[in-house]
Amino acid sequence: MAEARVAGGGCCPPMDLFRSEAMQLVQLIIPIESAHHTVSYIGDLGHVQFKDLNADKSPFQRTYAAQIKKFGEMARKLRFFKEQMEKAGVTPSTKPMTQTEIDVDDLEVKLGEFEAELVEMNTNNEKLQRSYNELVEYKLVLNKAGGFFSSAFSSATAQQKEIESQQTGEESLDTPLLQDREISIESSKQVKLGFITGLVSKEKSMLFERIIFRATRGNVYTRQAAVEEPVIDPVSGEKVEKNVFVVFYSGEKAKTKILKICEVFGANRYSFTEDFGKQVQMISEVSGRLAELRTAIDAGLLQKSKLLQTIGDQFVQWNTLARKEKSIYHTMNMLSLDVTKKCLVAEGWSPVFATNLIQDALQRAAFDSNSQVGTIFQVLHTSESPPTYFHTNKFTSAFQDIVDAYGVAKYQEANPGVYTIVTFPFLFAVMFGDWGHGICLLLAALVFIIREKKLSGQKLGDITEMTFGGRYVILMMALFSIYTGIIYNEFFSVPFELFAPSAYACRDLSCRDATTVGLIKARPTYPFGVDPVWHGSRSELPFLNSLKMKMSILIGVTQMNLGIILSYFNAAYFRNSLNVWFQFIPQIIFLNSLFGYLSLLIILKWCTGSQADLYHVMIYMFLSPTDELGENQLFPRQKTVQLVLLLLALVSVPWMLLPKPFLLKMQHQAV
Structure with missing residues (x-):
């Protein structure tokens, strides 16, 4: 049960802030006269996920199949109107409509009349x-x-x-009569x-x-x-x-x-x-x-345009009503009638924090529908696993969608979406790393954020809609990109002396050929980020590539450790010792025996200024673990440490893969 699980989370109180909301299974007994208002108001809250109590019935056998068919037909007519408006170049009105009560039956008749008139106009025009x-x-x-x-x-x-003139000049008395007879015979055969x-x-x-x-x-x-x-x-x-x-x-x-x-x-x-x-x-x-x-066609098109404009003035309101009513009756079809056939019984999952909100909605529904009997609200005790519900807002919803695209956390597991708010844009910025481009990205995000009220009510293209939905993700990526770009000292790939002059100066003319041979340290170390003297030099590519690659390794290993640590908190929260001993411990050992050790070597090399080849160290740690390290040794007894870490990594693989499946099988057979 949800309350029991919440109470059992005392082992790690700080992590409760990052878990999914506590869920409860509730039952509603709704009088039929207030059912429509009840489902509508609860649906507006968005905190209840109803269960289908009529799963054994086909869509045509359900109670409100006729109403769904009616609103489906209204939706079809509205789609027809939309197609006609797009062809005629008429844009539906985007002005906020006054909330007037619309009679559904009158609207159905009106839409039918409009459709018949449009069809007749189209036929005549064709x-x-x-x-x-x-x-x-x-x-x-x-x-x-x-x-x-x-x-x-x-x-x-x-x-x-021409023929007549030629014949007149050539005629003579010697012309045979037979020739005239042949010409007349040929003329008669034409x-x-x-x-x-x-x-x-x-x-x-x-x-x-x-x-x-x-x-x-x-x-x-x-x-x-x-x-x-x-x-x-x-x-x-x-x-x-x-x-x-x-x-x-x-x-x-x-x-x-x-x-x-x-x-x-x-x-x-x-x-x-x-x-x-x-x-x-x-x-x-x-x-x-x-x-x-042409006159008749123009008159017909003008009349059709006026009719479509009349439809367009209220199209958004009608379309919203039809969709909402259809969804309400679709939800009501998931409810079951009681034995008296005077009430509807509903079951669904709701967050514990929304209990008071749901009860307020039920009271308003009973008042607005003039129902003499209120809806009965009660919590059911069940052993079913509740669905996962994360309470998000316009800032966190895009980050949560990114996480859910890879997999939804189980109920009451730690939510990786909270950490993604920082890690996702920061890892993007590590790759992007240019504060000039970051400013452009920031301006684009600010345009969407400033105009979000206007844009949220408009139909956008696929790419624009996706960009608008992730406007706060883009904002965070832009801010982190500006930060990392300042560290890299890159403004559209051009360095600037932002905080102080370069710490190095040319000793003679030898450094003018883009090398760092003739440079001497003439001033204090550059206070923040990469010294601009490195940009444009022959050492730029190996230096910056080494910096960015090694920093990416450190950040990546840190994030992987974070994921494994979250798995420990999940296991501890659910008191699952199997996952602690055969998942968390071997995973943390394997990761840090190899990549954690590599991260340690990177930090030691930075601190000591050693010339050790870390590629060579990691490769020969596997190929020749007993060989001497020579110039690649960074600390005493390094070879012994590498042998121990390699042995731990080899042991952790079967430890992680083999025992858990057999133990789970034994538990299943015992049940």
């Missing part, structure tokens, strides 16, 4: 837009195909006049050609012409003209580059083949006449019809 696009294509066909026929007629007229006009996609135009030629075995004549600007296709509604085509054919079989090919290629066909007078009349009629349709 029909008008399709007719408009068809007329635009028809006008293009009339203009382009008319140009084909007019040029062909002019050419034919000129050729006819066949009138049919034609099909329309538009086809420019990408498919060459293939379209080639297929028609092959299908009719070359017994067609095709002409095409490109349309200067893309046109909206009446079928797809997308802008497409097209060509106007005219296909001349002879015979019904050829016509049938051409029509099928047009259907396959999505070519839109339009009627056309050879009469020039009718062509001009048709162009005039189409132009007038286009103007009328």
